[in-house]
Amino acid sequence: MAKRFYFDLTDGHTTFLDTEGVLAADINEAVIEALEALREIRSGSELDDLEGSWKLVIRDEKGSARKTFSVW
Template sequence: MAERFYFDIENGKESIRDEEGVEADGLEEALTEARSVIRELADELAAADPDEAWTIVVRDASGLSVGRLPIKK
């Protein structure tokens, strides 16, 4: 059964909360999707501020943080 996961983006000073989320058949599939998001965002965030370290925080439907992935090129 599919679950909803959310990908918040943060850098220690700012947090961009994902209000929409994605449907996935479990945590592993959600992490795979998060890695796809990283590939899409890495260049954009690095161009904006190459010294800033961003992270995707994966939350489950209850709001619990279930994974953290660094956003790197």
């Protein structure tokens, strides 16, 4: 049964919450989706004006952080 996972962006002070999320069979599949999202973020210019150390946080349906990846 698929579960919903959310990919938030944070620098520790500001957080952009993912309100849509993705459906994935498990955390491993969510990680694959997150890595694809990171690839898109890194190749685009969405974060060019933001300073600091940004991270992508995978949250589960309960709101618990499951994995964290550096954006840069």
